[in-house]
Amino acid sequence: xxxxxxxxxxxxxxxxxxxxxKLTYFSEDAKLxxxxxxxxxxNYVFRVQDENGKSIIVKQAGLETRIKPDLGVSTDRGRIxxxxxxxxxxxxxxxxxxxxxxxxxxCAMIMQDMIGHTMMRTGLLNHEVYPLFADHVTTFMANCLLxxxxxxxxxxxxxxxxxxxxxxxxxxxxxxxxxxEPYTDCFNRNHVFxxxxxFMKKELYDDETLRLEAAKLKFEFMNNAQALxxxxxxxxxxxxxxxxxxxxxxxxxxxxxxxxxxxxVIANLFFAWTNGDAEIEDKDEKQRFCSWCIDSICDTIDLxxxxxxxxxxxxxxxxxxxxxxxxxxxxSGILSDTAGCAGIESIRRIVGMANVKDITTISDENKRARAxxxxxxxxxxxxxxxxxxxxxxxxxxAINIAVKKYPL
Ligand code: SR1
Ligand code: MG
Numbered sequence: 001x002x003x004x005x006x007x008x009x010x011x012x013x014x015x016x017x018x019x020x021x022k023l024t025y026f027s028e029d030a031k032l033x034x035x036x037x038x039x040x041x042x043n044y045v046f047r048v049q050d051e052n053g054k055s056i057i058v059k060q061a062g063l064e065t066r067i068k069p070d071l072g073v074s075t076d077r078g079r080i081x082x083x084x085x086x087x088x089x090x091x092x093x094x095x096x097x098x099x100x101x102x103x104x105x106x107c108a109m110i111m112q113d114m115i116g117h118t119m120m121r122t123g124l125l126n127h128e129v130y131p132l133f134a135d136h137v138t139t140f141m142a143n144c145l146l147x148x149x150x151x152x153x154x155x156x157x158x159x160x161x162x163x164x165x166x167x168x169x170x171x172x173x174x175x176x177x178x179x180x181e182p183y184t185d186c187f188n189r190n191h192v193f194x195x196x197x198x199f200m201k202k203e204l205y206d207d208e209t210l211r212l213e214a215a216k217l218k219f220e221f222m223n224n225a226q227a228l229x230x231x232x233x234x235x236x237x238x239x240x241x242x243x244x245x246x247x248x249x250x251x252x253x254x255x256x257x258x259x260x261x262x263x264x265v266i267a268n269l270f271f272a273w274t275n276g277d278a279e280i281e282d283k284d285e286k287q288r289f290c291s292w293c294i295d296s297i298c299d300t301i302d303l304x305x306x307x308x309x310x311x312x313x314x315x316x317x318x319x320x321x322x323x324x325x326x327x328x329x330x331x332s333g334i335l336s337d338t339a340g341c342a343g344i345e346s347i348r349r350i351v352g353m354a355n356v357k358d359i360t361t362i363s364d365e366n367k368r369a370r371a372x373x374x375x376x377x378x379x380x381x382x383x384x385x386x387x388x389x390x391x392x393x394x395x396x397x398a399i400n401i402a403v404k405k406y407p408l
Contacts (some may be wrong), residue, residue, distance in 0.1 A: 004106050007075075012036055015046045015058050022101055023110060026050050040236065040249070041067035041354055042077075046282035047113060055115065056100070056117070060108040061251075067354060068189075073169040075107035077251040080167055082109050082345030083229060087161075089113065090091040091143040095136065097239075097248050112216035115390040117239035124235060124272035125357060126279055129292040134299035137238075137265055142307035145258040148228035151330070152315040162225050167254040171222070172251060178348045179218035183211045183334075190351050195369045200351050202329045203376055217340045224337075225255035233264040234345070235272065235354070257336025262304060263382075266338065266395065270296045271358035271377065273399075274371035294399060298392025305331065305391070323355050332390070339389035346375050370406050378402035 002008065004018055009023040016032035019025065026032060038045030042065045049055040061075040066158035089096050098112040105147035123130070150158055181190055183204055192200050204210065230237070231252030239246040280286040312327050321324065349356045351371050359375070362368035381398050382389065387394060 003135060004103075007106055007128075009044070009062055010046070010058075010060055010106070010108070011284055012046060014046050017050050018108070018344070019056060019110060021057060022103065023056075025100065025110075026054065036381055038066075041065060041248055042073070042251070042388070055113040057111045057113045059096075059111065060106065060107055071173070073173065075387075077167070078102060078107045078109055079104060079172055080165060080170075080253055081249070081251040082251045082271050083112075083164065084230075085248070087148070087228065088140070088144045088230075088247070088250070091147045092140045092247075095247055096142045097246050101343075108383060109311075114239040114248070117241050117244065117246055118237060118306045118341060120238035120245075120356060121235040121268075121272075123240060123359065124224040125275060127276055127285070127289045129289060130240050130242060130245070130296075131242065131292075132146050132240075133240065133245060134296045134303055138303035138307050139298060140245075140247050141233075141258070141261055141265075142304055144309050145227040145229065146308060146311045148255075148319060149226055149258070149316060151312060151321050152300060152317055154266045154317070159330060161228060162255040165254045167231070167252065170252045171256075175218060175222065175232070177354060179221060182344075182348045182350075182352050183214050189353050191349050191353060191355055193368060193372060195365060196372050199373060202348065202377070203380065204351060207380075208210045210380060210383065213340070213386075214344065217344055217383070220257055221260060224257040227255065229256045229258065231256065231260070234268045235262045236356075257337045257341070260335045260341045261333070262338040263341025264299070264345050265300055266297050266342040267379075268356070268358075269300070270342075270346065270375065270399070271349065271356050274375060275358040275362060277403075278364065278371050294304070294396060297395050297399070300392075301335075301389075301395060302392040305335075308334070326401075332387075335390055336386045339382040339386035343379035343386070346382070347378035350375055350379075370408070373406050374402050377405055383395065 004021055010018060012034040015034045016297045032048050032050055034048045035180055036044060036178050037047050044060045044062060046058045047055055048058060061078045063072060065071045065073060079102060085096045085099050097114055101110040146152055181187060230250045231254060237249040239248060273290050276286060276289040281287060308331055316322055358370055362371055378398060
């Protein structure tokens with residue numbers, strides 16, 4: 001039996017032994033069972049459980065990604081993830097899972113099982129609503145983002161973190177998959193829904209003005225070391241129930257623009273809307289779910305602004321950042337990035353390599369084609385007019401326009 005002193009990719013047989021060798025979480029004679037529960041694109045996630053239902057999660061980084069075995073990524077991502085979770089827990093206590101152990105040799109972490117919570121994308125696909133989500137996600141983002149920025153953090157401490165969270169492989173994935181391939185298909189691996197092939201060619205590959213704005217946003221992503229961002233804050237990175245929310249899976253973390261995280265949330269809430277709009281038959285039920293999606297988009301923007309202002313006033317340390325007018329100027333940059341990144345995330349999930357179930361599970365071909373067109377049209381509005389998205393109602397208006405453009 002391995003003593004886990006040399007890296008190998010574990011199976012469900014190995015993982016219980018691994019947990020017992022590393023922690024005293026379960027009793028020595030516990031009868032442990034293990035299942036692989038990961039449905040992400042990159043890692044292996046195991047749940048280990050004893051006969052009384054007590055459980056724990058083990059997440060192991062493979063040497064290659066699950067979605068594309070020829071796409072290797074550094075196993076250092078596990079270190080990055082465990083370190084950022086501990087930082088995020090200090091700024092947004094209770095909103096991230098607890099890490100019990102990070103093991104650099106096995107590239108594995110053992111963490112709290114988020115029992116009683118469902119992966120948010122799965123819940124949304126069942127058309128569940130989460131009334132407190134906008135409140136929770138804005139508490140998480142406003143605290144974790146602003147308090148790791150130069151507005152609040154000591155400049156030397158911040159620069160040390162910038163170095164610690166240099167994440168070239170995972171950032172490289174985002175730079176390609178999110179910011180380049182959707183406009184160029186330069187690696188010939190985009191997934192374009194065949195009925196929309198012509199539409200996507202005209203609206204994305206052939207649109208030079210869009211490509212220029214996407215290029216500007218790409219360089220903003222690569223060069224604006226503004227805050228310690230989660231880096232992949234979609235609804236598959238959230239475990240949720242009606243009362244509580246966990247944000248997890250921050251392996252794409254690095255110092256980047258705050259708007260990348262906020263924009264990801266906005267885009268993914270709208271994917272949920274497209275699914276509800278296409279799949280729910282009952283009129284009242286559709287209205288209930290779809291209005292909640294749009295309200296949550298608007299509330300996420302408005303509550304972020306409110307919390308940003310409060311946290312800024314309470315925690316600002318930088319002398320020049322206290323200058324009258326600076327807080328508002330800095331916020332307008334974040335909001336413009338937010339709209340731009342919401343557009344970028346929207347487009348890449350439609351034509352890029354990593355799609356979302358909200359769209360791909362729409363069963364009726366015409367409805368799926370329409371949903372994709374609405375998303376792309378809205379995304380282009382976000383990107384091309386990003387400076388004009390300043391509050392929740394600006395998103396509501398843009399969504400209404402995009403939806404009306406493609407009637408049923
Ligand atoms: C190769 S990884 C594809 C996508 O999955 C992750 O969750 C990120 O969103 C990434 O872009
Ligand atoms: Mg992930």
